[in-house]
Amino acid sequence: MRSWPVTVEPNYDESLSSWLLRLAMAQGCDPLILSGWLWPAKRIWTLDVDRGLTEQDIAPLCEVTGVTGSVVEQTCLRQLVSRYVEAPLRPNLSWPWVLSIGSRNRLRTGGLQYCPRCISEDRDPYYRRKWRLAWHTCCAKHGIQLVDRCTACASPLEPHRLHASDVHLGICATCRHDLRSVAGEAANRDALRFQEVTDEALDRGTTTYGGREVSVFDWLNAARFFIAILRNRERHVGEAVRSLVERMGIARHAEARCATGLALEMLPVTERTPLLSLAWTMLSVGPDEFVSQANSLGLVRSQLVDERQSLKGVIVEVLDRLPERSVKRRRSPIASSGPKSRQAVMRMFARLERKRRVQKVDVLS
Template sequence: MSLWPIHPKPYPDELLSSWLMRIAIQFRFNLNSLCRQLLESNHAAPREIDRVYSDTLIKRLAEGTGQPQEIVREATLVEDEGYVYLNRHHGMNHWIFPTTTFEKMAHHGLAYCPECLAADAEPYYRKSWRYAFNPVCPVHRRFLKQACPGCEAPFIYFAMDMIPHDRIMHHCLQCGHWLGDWPAESADPRLIDCLFNIQASLAAGIARNTFELPNCGSIPAIAYLQILHALTYAVRLPKRAAWVLTHYPCVPADLSLSPLEQDHENLPLEMRSPEAIGTALCLAGTLIDDWPACVVNLGGIGAFS
């Protein structure tokens, strides 16, 4: 297979679907057509292409764009399977923001940083934005957004049945509003600092595939992230979060728990807002330093029942 006449390279940390969408825009193909005609792939769910892909797609995209197959794989979520999350499939996976609706529960939308998109010479979506343990943009130190600032519709840039245009990556598909038009926010700087440190620590641990867990020593990244996920989900309810604030003085006692009050209590962690996830993650980051005693303490208030 020869090099395509249009073959943009992926940007740093660019997600596979974002890269494919930019190619589709330049070819004037919709995403289905791109997968079918250029990649000779009958991929049934372009919305899931970041984590469910074929070797043929990887090979042909590498050949068509002149990129090594390793670079193409790095743009997928599949590259992280086994040490960031388990059980890649079409359903819900721990830590991955979904692109579809499950069990009639609508998702908030794909996470993005309005300021990053506004600053991009060519807007694109970061792979790191798909992971729920990254609720804050490390560049602009603000919570990611998942909806349109105009009509508040959940945002997703997949437009499988239409010819994409260059506005599709940074404008709402429902009302056309520019996604960078979010007003300045006044998030608690202590919470932002806490999450900034947690995210940096997670990135470092994932890169070396090991974490230090108190009283346990070194453990694989996947085990650490599973524990952190369980603790984050356990304190998703305001009453449990309030208990942590009371019993763990290293967390600011006046930390606002209002983001935790917005969602149904049984909603999966990955279908909650970045603000709610961030609040719970801040508390879980404190709890995991008290491992395994925190499990006994949380069990005493029914957090795992």
């Protein structure tokens, strides 16, 4: 295989898809042509290519670009995710804390976000690998919130649908709006703090929770536990849990905008931001104060742990300090027969909205 005429090296923290797209544009060809030529048997833009390629698929890419396999690996999400996940990464399952692209054919429902000021300062706009992580909601450099939709047409970011004639990645693939022109809203201070602490933990492998050194795996599990409490507090958990959240420094009606019930990795940045901000407040309180407040309210483990949640790490030790279970409650047989709550309707609507784009493609194809 001969080398390509124009060599483009991946930038610092550039995602694999971003680099592939810039490579295609530099050769003056559409992304589909480039991928079809490199991997004729695969439809890589229907997959989350940012996760990583197989060794077999990396080989032709190295050959035509002259870039080494280890440099290509630095662009892959699996290199980051493997630092905070204990089980082997499964290609067919979603990965924790990686934003879901929700793809069907080449159409997506989300997964990418960007800082307008970063890409407007880039000589050749590119997507950062860390923007794919769910705890990233802001740009620490510019102090603004990340953007995950085109502000002109509200479409998700789908740079893989751009053409060579678009010249660079700072363009909306649906309406051709210049994504660099967005002013950006100020970052949420607590969400940014959580992002910075978690990034540090990812680099070092550890951080501190309640004065104790914990692994990044433990830290993220604790964060997910508090996020679940925040999301559940308006649903079926009862007054004591709402009081606990309040005693941990969160106003009773603090906006969490989490009515849809989608997994954290599917939420838009505007919904993840308040959740992560409030989770930071709850983590900052520390485990001793959390246990003390929960005990004073007479809470037991089963009131705080969602049965679908498989908790691991230090948060399990913290919860072990609470009584196991009170008298088992039986769900009222008439509980499900009444009119649905506003939150239940919002959750159904969000799921339908994600399916709607996908079905539109099926009808057209």
